[in-house]
Amino acid sequence: MTQDLTILGIESSCDDTAAAVVRNTVVLSSVVYGQTALHADFGGVVPEIAARAHAEKLDHAVEQAMAEAGVSFADLDAIAVTAGPGLIGGVLSGVMCAKGLAAATGLPLIGVNHLAGHALTPRLTDQITFPYLMLLVSGGHCQFLIVAAHDRYHRVGGTIDDAPGEAFDKTARILGLPQPGGPAIESAARHGDPKRFALPRPLLNQPGCDMSFSGLKTAMLRARDSVIVEKGGLTPQDQADLSAGFQGAIVDILTEKTRRALAEYMALTPTKPSFAIAGGVAANGPIRASLMALCAGLDTDFIAPPLHLCTDNAAMIAYAGAARMHAGSVDDLTLSARPRWPLDDRAAPMLGSGKKGAKA
Numbered sequence: 001m002t003q004d005l006t007i008l009g010i011e012s013s014c015d016d017t018a019a020a021v022v023r024n025t026v027v028l029s030s031v032v033y034g035q036t037a038l039h040a041d042f043g044g045v046v047p048e049i050a051a052r053a054h055a056e057k058l059d060h061a062v063e064q065a066m067a068e069a070g071v072s073f074a075d076l077d078a079i080a081v082t083a084g085p086g087l088i089g090g091v092l093s094g095v096m097c098a099k100g101l102a103a104a105t106g107l108p109l110i111g112v113n114h115l116a117g118h119a120l121t122p123r124l125t126d127q128i129t130f131p132y133l134m135l136l137v138s139g140g141h142c143q144f145l146i147v148a149a150h151d152r153y154h155r156v157g158g159t160i161d162d163a164p165g166e167a168f169d170k171t172a173r174i175l176g177l178p179q180p181g182g183p184a185i186e187s188a189a190r191h192g193d194p195k196r197f198a199l200p201r202p203l204l205n206q207p208g209c210d211m212s213f214s215g216l217k218t219a220m221l222r223a224r225d226s227v228i229v230e231k232g233g234l235t236p237q238d239q240a241d242l243s244a245g246f247q248g249a250i251v252d253i254l255t256e257k258t259r260r261a262l263a264e265y266m267a268l269t270p271t272k273p274s275f276a277i278a279g280g281v282a283a284n285g286p287i288r289a290s291l292m293a294l295c296a297g298l299d300t301d302f303i304a305p306p307l308h309l310c311t312d313n314a315a316m317i318a319y320a321g322a323a324r325m326h327a328g329s330v331d332d333l334t335l336s337a338r339p340r341w342p343l344d345d346r347a348a349p350m351l352g353s354g355k356k357g358a359k360a
């Protein structure tokens with residue numbers, strides 16, 4: 001990057017209210033207010049509750065991010081905000097907050113695609129060069145992207161139904177484990193036997209890089225019910241074994257499909273490949289370890305951003321906003337919220353919707 005840019009980022013597309021200030025590739029502050037407790041009784045994110053909580057917390061998140069960064073609005077070059085995809089009420093809350101700030105300060109406003117924020121994170125954290133292959137894997141998304149430029153993405157495959165984070169969360173509910181399900185299952189699985197239950201690996205033997213996780217979730221329900229019929233309930237060991245089996249299946253699917261995505265990437269871009277992961281599920285230790293081992297065997301650079309920049313945050317939005325601004329592309333106060341906004345506009349829309357809303 002040439003010119004110094006200091007950007008305020010705002011993120012509110014799902015269940016985290018976040019604000020951050022980023023100067024070039026330095027994260028001056030990154031504030032995230034989670035909403036897990038607000039949704040805990042409902043078994044998933046309730047869009048209306050999420051939107052109200054964002055509206056209440058956004059001002060505080062911005063104020064805190066500015067204070068922690070030690071900057072005033074006069075020090076900023078622009079305000080970047082997630083304009084989609086995501087839950088419409090939350091995205092609107094963020095966009096309205098950013099518009100208010102832009103109108104009051106006269107700063108440029110930049111609408112950022114949330115997925116671009118995740119996809120560009122390896123450049124923020126590790127300054128890797130384009131192009132690279134990315135696995136974006138979260139509660140609402142699962143796709144392989146070739147990232148050729150800040151605004152050029154080619155989707156080489158992804159889920160045809162649930163996202164893995166959604167499957168982790170639903171499986172945790174099935175097993176009586178707390179939300180968010182990913183960390184709960186990872187922790188339970190540490191003491192489990194992954195071989196005790198034979199669980200499917202949907203689409204693993206089909207060609208291509210598409211994935212499916214809904215059949216695995218149904219298989220988990222059956223496996224749990226068979227234990228309950230036999231014993232009248234689940235012991236902690238049953239929970240651990242089921243968790244280990246489930247996590248093992250996800251590791252196998254993501255690893256094998258990454259192998260194929262890398263082969264497709266190599267066919268299109270025959271340089272030494274870099275492979276990066278992002279999204280909340282990329283926080284999972286065994287998934288990271290397996291993908292790292294795969295890359296080591298294929299002489300491929302492996303980049304995994306630190307966990308707090310893998311999950312939803314506003315630093316990635318500020319950074320993606322800076323990339324647009326460097327390219328001379330900013331929005332004005334007519335910016336609108338887009339609940340569906342695929343990164344690769346040529347890609348066919350994905351099927352279905354989950355707890356996190358539309359999948360792009």
Ligand code: KG4
Nearest residue numbers: 138139140165180182183280281284311312
């Ligand atoms: O990227 P993220 O913060 O939000 C979006 O979905 O955009 O990802 C949240 C998802 C949740 O489904 C959560 O269960 C999952 O990431 N997750 C994990 C882990 N930590 C968070 N999944 C597996 N293992 C983890 N350690």
Ligand code: ZN
Nearest residue numbers: 138279311312
């Ligand atoms: Zn996300």
